[in-house]
Amino acid sequence: MTDPLFGVGAWFAHAVFAVLVGVGLFVLVDDDNLVKKVIGLNIFQTGVFLFFVTSAYRADGKAPLVTGPGPYVNPLPHVLILTAIVVGVAVTAVALALVVRIYGEYGTLREDVIREVRAAERESAAAEAAEEGSR
Amino acid sequence: MTPADLLPLLVALPLLAAVLPLLAARVRRDLVRAVTVAALLAQVALALAVAAFVATDGPLATVVGDIPAAFGIGLAVDELSAVVVVLVAVVGVAAFALADPDTTGPEGSLWLLLVAGFTGVAVTADVFNLYVFLEISGLAAYALVATGRGVDAAFAAFKYLLVGTVGATLYLLGVGYAFVATGTLSMADLAPALAAAGYDSTLVVTAYALIAVGLGVKLALFPLHAWKPDAYAAAPGSVAVALGALGSTVAGYALVRITYGVFTADFLAAVPEVQSLMVAAGAVSVAAGGVLALRATDVRRLLAYSSVSQFGLFAVGVALAHPVALTGALVALVGHAVAKGGLFAATVAVEARTGARSVGEYARLAAALPVTAAVVAVLAASLVGLPPTVGFAGKWYLALGAVETGAWVAAAVVVASTLLSLGYAGRLVERAYLAPESTDDAVATDGGADAAVGPDAEASRATTALAIAVAAAVVVLAVGVGAGALADWLAPVVEGWL
Numbered sequence: 253m254t255d256p257l258f259g260v261g262a263w264f265a266h267a268v269f270a271v272l273v274g275v276g277l278f279v280l281v282d283d284d285n286l287v288k289k290v291i292g293l294n295i296f297q298t299g300v301f302l303f304f305v306t307s308a309y310r311a312d313g314k315a316p317l318v319t320g321p322g323p324y325v326n327p328l329p330h331v332l333i334l335t336a337i338v339v340g341v342a343v344t345a346v347a348l349a350l351v352v353r354i355y356g357e358y359g360t361l362r363e364d365v366i367r368e369v370r371a372a373e374r375e376s377a378a379a380e381a382a383e384e385g386s387r
Numbered sequence: 388m389t390p391a392d393l394l395p396l397l398v399a400l401p402l403l404a405a406v407l408p409l410l411a412a413r414v415r416r417d418l419v420r421a422v423t424v425a426a427l428l429a430q431v432a433l434a435l436a437v438a439a440f441v442a443t444d445g446p447l448a449t450v451v452g453d454i455p456a457a458f459g460i461g462l463a464v465d466e467l468s469a470v471v472v473v474l475v476a477v478v479g480v481a482a483f484a485l486a487d488p489d490t491t492g493p494e495g496s497l498w499l500l501l502v503a504g505f506t507g508v509a510v511t512a513d514v515f516n517l518y519v520f521l522e523i524s525g526l527a528a529y530a531l532v533a534t535g536r537g538v539d540a541a542f543a544a545f546k547y548l549l550v551g552t553v554g555a556t557l558y559l560l561g562v563g564y565a566f567v568a569t570g571t572l573s574m575a576d577l578a579p580a581l582a583a584a585g586y587d588s589t590l591v592v593t594a595y596a597l598i599a600v601g602l603g604v605k606l607a608l609f610p611l612h613a614w615k616p617d618a619y620a621a622a623p624g625s626v627a628v629a630l631g632a633l634g635s636t637v638a639g640y641a642l643v644r645i646t647y648g649v650f651t652a653d654f655l656a657a658v659p660e661v662q663s664l665m666v667a668a669g670a671v672s673v674a675a676g677g678v679l680a681l682r683a684t685d686v687r688r689l690l691a692y693s694s695v696s697q698f699g700l701f702a703v704g705v706a707l708a709h710p711v712a713l714t715g716a717l718v719a720l721v722g723h724a725v726a727k728g729g730l731f732a733a734t735v736a737v738e739a740r741t742g743a744r745s746v747g748e749y750a751r752l753a754a755a756l757p758v759t760a761a762v763v764a765v766l767a768a769s770l771v772g773l774p775p776t777v778g779f780a781g782k783w784y785l786a787l788g789a790v791e792t793g794a795w796v797a798a799a800v801v802v803a804s805t806l807l808s809l810g811y812a813g814r815l816v817e818r819a820y821l822a823p824e825s826t827d828d829a830v831a832t833d834g835g836a837d838a839a840v841g842p843d844a845e846a847s848r849a850t851t852a853l854a855i856a857v858a859a860a861v862v863v864l865a866v867g868v869g870a871g872a873l874a875d876w877l878a879p880v881v882e883g884w885l
Contacts, residue, residue: 273560286545289549293549293553296553296556297556300556300563303560303563304563307563307566335519336559339518339522343522343526343548346526346529346530346548347545347549351545353533353538354538354545357538357541370542
């Protein structure tokens with residue numbers, strides 16, 4: 253017996269995958285807040301994870317236990333994504349550590365403000381150098 | 388114990404040794420450096436041993452834990468991987484010699500993780516593990532860039548992290564599509580399975596497109612290059628040397644391995660659009676990287692933009708699917724790694740001696756530091772592709788392959804890249820040798836702008852950096868003269884693919 257919802261379920265999961273990847277990338281590129289950029293990155297990665305997990309699905313699939321009856325869902329993508337989640341956690345940790353350091357220096361999380369500060373710093377440095385040159 | 392049993396150690400040694408610097412830091416801080424150097428040197432010995440076995444016995448392969456290859460973790464080293472493994476190990480220890488003498492425990496660990504990640508990419512025979520190793524090397528690279536002084540380093544590392552992670556995740560998504568199409572992840576099994584799935588099926592083409600774009604981010608092809616100049620300019624000198632030599636080189640190796648070892652030349656023949664798009668992307672990268680390098684004022688940024696241009700040329704060579712062109716691309720890949728690493732080492736030497744960072748400040752460098760200037764000139768000649776450097780050999784094979792396939796666009800790109808690189812590399816050499824004496828911003832001999840480290844440390848760092856740059860120049864010339872030998876060494880790999 254085939255699950256009548258199989259087509260709907262797979263379609264739905266793929267739609268969610270596409271939405272997550274799109275939303276994640278959009279937030280990553282568009283938002284000026286560094287923490288939200290990290291969140292966008294996480295959403296993007298989660299979308300890709302969902303794609304993998306969806307690929308394991310099969311109609312009427314059961315948990316792949318040796319003692320249980322078949323047919324089984326494919327356990328391999330789950331194992332892969334466990335690894336990928338660990339990698340994602342490590343990336344998030346490093347990213348947040350960098351955000352903390354940037355915040356400590358500039359006192360803001362907004363990329364546009366940081367850019368302004370940096371531009372101002374460069375200008376004042378250039379002005380200083382010019383002053384030194386004229387002396 | 389067979390030679391193939393050494394392969395897991397190539398990854399396990401630096402990975403496990405990465406704990407030692409942290410432990411050493413708890414006992415005695417001055418042990419950290421010694422422990423890290425010892426581990427990196429052991430890795431060099433191991434890499435050379437594996438390369439020697441490949442030279443005598445041919446390619447090695449093993450599956451960890453005696454599990455069938457279809458499910459197990461496969462490792463394989465052929466002639467090409469052996470070159471990359473040795474390059475990673477040697478550059479790792481050489482660049483670490485430039486790190487702050489007062490290395491902290493975490494920093495030593497990061498160096499070993501970087502080497503473990505890069506080596507893993509070179510030896511893995513599984514497309515998913517390649518992703519994991521890409522991320523290990525990536526994470527270590529982000530953190531190492533952030534060890535640079537000042538908040539610039541943190542900001543550059545953050546941007547590098549965002550872009551690098553998106554690239555690696557796109558690669559992972561491509562692997563997912565290939566997995567859905569075939570049900571396997573082992574490189575050896577994927578090749579026939581992808582052929583069975585049909586090279587022109589949407590799944591397979593999408594898989595390749597995502598993998599190529601993902602690795603294109605790591606290669607820093609235009610317009611995915613923006614992270615590179617910032618990261619290389621803000622990183623400490625030692626890290627700039629390591630990443631300049633290895634960062635994109637290892638990703639380039641991965642692109643070649645996936646393109647020809649997994650998707651095979653038949654895929655490129657079946658989907659000619661992929662080939663034309665890659666040539667186009669490479670050509671744009673050559674032009675954009677060259678122009679940006681011409682306009683750069685900071686020497687390190689100039690070198691980073693030059694990489695964008697050089698890897699564009701590499702992508703063109705890979706896309707041609709011609710044995711001579713591919714040989715040229717691989718020779719250029721190795722040659723660029725050595726030359727770029729040497730040039731970054733030279734910038735470290737100049738910076739430590741004079742504090743100069745911009746092209747303008749390199750004026751009359753030849754008078755102040757004649758040996759350094761000569762080394763810069765030799766390495767720059769390799770970037771341009773002047774004989775007898777390895778850069779010339781790579782471009783020669785590439786142009787020859789392009790002409791033989793009748794790919795006139797690609798041939799034109801090779802010539803254009805030479806002209807552009809003559810522009811930016813020549814500018815550096817011209818400043819160093821021919822700048823007029825009255826220039827205001829001539830090399831200032833203020834003994835380096837570094838107050839935190841004593842002048843003695845700066846001087847010894849400059850000497851080490853110069854030694855590395857000289858060694859790189861010697862390699863560039865020696866391999867350039869003996870380029871035929873390198874091409875012969877790589878020939879079995881290339882012939883197996885094409």
